[in-house]
Amino acid sequence: MTEQEIAAAAEILAQARQSGMQINGLPVTPSSVAQAHEIQDRVAVLVGEPIGAFKAGAPPEGEPTRGLIETRMIRSSPAHMAVAEVPHLGVEGEVAFRFIRDLPARSEPYTREEVAKAVAVLPVIEVVSSRFHDPLSRPKLEQLADCGINAGLVTGPELADWSHLDLPKLQMTFTVNGETLIERRGGHPTDDPIAGAVALANMMRAGVKAGQIVTTGSWTGLPFFKPGDRCTVRFEGLGEAEVVFDG
Template identity: 40%
Template sequence: MLAQDARKIADLLLEARRSRLPLAPAENLPAPASAADAYAIQRLVSGELGKVAAWKVGAASPEAEPGMAPIHLVHASPAVLPAAGFHRLGVEVEIAYRIGRDLPARSEPWTREEVAAAIDAVMPAIEVVDTRLAPPLDGEPFWKLTDFQLNGGLVVGAPRADWREVDPLTQPVRLVIDGATVAEGRGGNPAGDLMRLVAWLAGSAGRELGGLRRGQIVTTGSLTGLRWVEPGARIEALLDGLGEVSVQFPR
């Protein structure tokens, strides 16, 4: 992708964030044709949004190539986020890790063991899902990647230092929306080994956006799938032994 085309898309996405009017297809609109194109646009947008507070990383299966996006808005639970600040509202229950020391860019990849040694806490999280894209762009993989994989922010619960005691594959989870349980089970993250994701992210973020930094949070994909919600919704995620996290979206 030409640099001017990447800049054009980045500027349109930034305007969509400001106006809360989604970017729609247009005859003269360039399109990302690869993950490399999408990440180039992602970097341009992120550079205008300030400090990276967190990251999202996920994969569709234990063997699939992960995808990543920076997160600029992190809120402590219980969070109150006015619905007017979003175009479309969704939630995902996730397990997040806090980075305890810098993992900067370097020539060789970070190993799973090195990344695990850099983690200092685990916490329950709700990823807020939003989009700056109108249909059909909001369903196209490379466009979604330009739009931070539809991230609208992250809400985190209290951290636990004994993070190795939490098994993501068997972690009980319950999602409650407006007082009703809508999802319940154990594990549920299709990526499997979450340390594989974090190690991949450390290498990718190191090349592209300055590495992983002490205090940043890494959220690792949904345990409950994506649930779209309406303005006014109250969301609670209960993860036995790990904690709980909640967010409200008042009208």
């Protein structure tokens, strides 16, 4: 993408966010993770909403990625979200981390131990929706430019001392309208939730701030629901997060 194409993509996505109108796709697909991240950052400036959280991916092989989540779309559980806000109604049950101290940008990468000491842990539901009509049909880098097709975050209770938890092996239960859809031990896509927080701390050019949250990968896949549905994810020893989609 040229500089002009990056700027045009950011303008299109910003307008879609502000108007609530969905688009078919971008005129040009980003050719790198860095370009997709640059589009996200420009959209955030154009829209002018504070960023309170991130989604982060840290594949064992591959480039780490992140998506910005607006503060206004972070809700405490039990939460209600309107279909008008999140029209695709996708849900991902996840383990997230809240930074309890600033981790400013620096040349030396932060270690796992440093990041682990700087975060509390909490259960969350990432609500998935997009500025695209059919988001899963778009190229992965277009989805990433649209903040990883994130729409919001529902946060459960926070645990400051989580050293006794074996996070990759937590017992997870996912229920919809009172019916258990998934019940198993483990299920994080890389079996390493904290890796996403480490990756984020080392990706952000301006560092991360105390109070910001990073969610680190779905334990439930990505099911889509309908107005009126109530979705709950529960992690043994950690707690639960719940969202209801209002029509």
